[in-house]
Amino acid sequence: MKDEKTKIRKIQNQDLDFVYKAICELEKEILDFEVFEMIFNENISNPKNLYLIAENKNEGLGFISFHTQNLLHHCGLVGEIQEFFIHQKYRGQGVGRLLINEILDFAEKNGLKSIEVTTNKKRVENVAIYESLGFRLSHNKFTIYK
Template sequence: MKSNVQIRKVEKQDLDFVYKAICELENEILNFEVFKEIFEENISNPKNLYLMAENENEGLGFISFHTQNLLHHCGLVGEIQEFFIYQNYRSQGVGRQLISEVLDYANQNNLKSIEVTTNKRRVENVAIYENLGFTLSHNKFTINRIQ
């Protein structure tokens, strides 16, 4: 693990870093103006935790974590929405540091559980999440681009 990795909250000036990371994660160029509006709304919401990993030179990755009170859990549940580490920094403990911060936040806020969904095309992520302590317990169904 790189000892010079720092974890901090994402701020407005991190927009370009997060935008580039999400475009790479999704393998598409997203509408920047719409992205910026959602980004600013999400990082200002106190129910969300957005964290960035960086060293003294550059951003290495980030994680976004949203919480909500759910009836079927009778309490607060968190979901990792986006989790991205740049290729050069994978398998070096950066992701584990980000997850550790999310777990600390979850414990401090008495969350009932933490959930994460990964696209089926990212088959390697199942092993990564299992290695981080998650269990494959649910199926998620989606309808995209509702008209």
């Protein structure tokens, strides 16, 4: 399970490089750093978003980004996990569950109607992970890329 020294905290500006490298690894591509930095700063400063990092005293272990919005068809506030990354060597050790638990606490305190997460079809293993964390497959998502 988790190391007693694992700490969860809000992401700050100094975490940019960690998050950038994690997202590039997740997406298997090198993203435009300047554009990434602009979006990162905008997103972490938005009070409707919650960005968290899990770390030990030596390094970052993973992070999660969570955006909320009021939706008409829910008649209330809904949250969506946008990115969720745990470094390979820390997977299966409860780090992801710690981050999800923080999201669940935030959702309860803020009266969210639901929490959603989407995973790319090429990440087949994520379906079982999300189900083990309490999510259920309830929707199909369609995308047009430009």
